[in-house]
Amino acid sequence: MHRDQVIAIIDSGVGGLTVAKEVLRQLPHEKILYVGDNARCPYGSKTPEEIRACSFQMIDYVARTPLKALVIACNTATAVVLEEAQAYLPHPVIGVIEPGARAAVRESKTGRIGVIGTETTIRTQAYERALLRIQPELYVRGLACPGFVPLVENHLAQTEEAYRIVKETLQPLLAEELDTLILGCTHYPLLAPLIQEVMGNKVRLINSAEETARELAEQIFPARAKTGDQSGERMPEPVFVTSGDAEMFRLIAEEWLDRPVTVEHHSLAGSFQP
Numbered sequence: 001m002h003r004d005q006v007i008a009i010i011d012s013g014v015g016g017l018t019v020a021k022e023v024l025r026q027l028p029h030e031k032i033l034y035v036g037d038n039a040r041c042p043y044g045s046k047t048p049e050e051i052r053a054c055s056f057q058m059i060d061y062v063a064r065t066p067l068k069a070l071v072i073a074c075n076t077a078t079a080v081v082l083e084e085a086q087a088y089l090p091h092p093v094i095g096v097i098e099p100g101a102r103a104a105v106r107e108s109k110t111g112r113i114g115v116i117g118t119e120t121t122i123r124t125q126a127y128e129r130a131l132l133r134i135q136p137e138l139y140v141r142g143l144a145c146p147g148f149v150p151l152v153e154n155h156l157a158q159t160e161e162a163y164r165i166v167k168e169t170l171q172p173l174l175a176e177e178l179d180t181l182i183l184g185c186t187h188y189p190l191l192a193p194l195i196q197e198v199m200g201n202k203v204r205l206i207n208s209a210e211e212t213a214r215e216l217a218e219q220i221f222p223a224r225a226k227t228g229d230q231s232g233e234r235m236p237e238p239v240f241v242t243s244g245d246a247e248m249f250r251l252i253a254e255e256w257l258d259r260p261v262t263v264e265h266h267s268l269a270g271s272f273q274p
Helices: 017-026 048-062 075-088 097-107 119-124 126-134 148-153 160-173 188-199 209-220 222-227 246-257
Strands: 006-011 031-036 067-072 112-117 139-144 180-183 204-206 239-242 263-265
Touching (some): 006 048, 031 048, 048 075, 067 075, 097 204, 112 119, 112 188, 119 139, 139 160, 148 188, 160 188, 180 188, 246 263
Parallel strands (some): 006 031, 031 239, 112 180, 239 263
């Protein structure tokens, strides 16, 4: 594959930075283009038709560059458009649901797994289907957490208000005797310390980012993913694009990635349909 090709990562906002961070760690010599649709975030309360339109506008945007692979780092978009995007693009297209499900099954000892996500992700039961395909006897309990994404997008993840909302929202799960909880939205790892505090240390939190990045590496560089050999290659700076507030995006990105970043603003709205 040509060295000028990019790995594109798309998300409804800043949540996909959790995936981008892991991709940058596992594939540091790859060119990364991150696009966050912050202006229209959250996706979780939108209709499937709206999610599809927004997602394909991002796909259209990144397809203007020489693509190596696309990561749909949004659970809601993955649930709605992954198969269509895989059929549409002649490149590897990876979502975050299947990798997250595999990681949860691997970590669970009791077979009692919780999933928290947006309203759309939970309503589609995409995680439940993925989990039960792997291990049909699992107990799966899903819970929509619509208040979580706004906390992250508004840079409120470390506030007392965030803890109150997380505690109130997760109450229905505390009596379920779960040993594993999938963070079924890529925004949620930015709330992980609060979620862990509420759920307790006996519950293992699953962030699909590591597994997603590993699957990406195996698909685009099957031999090199095993050897880790990328010696002698340059380390290009990732490119970040948002449809929303570039300064707010920059603050969150630098805090999460622990590195200075430059953020460009572009409107993603349009009438594109595949």
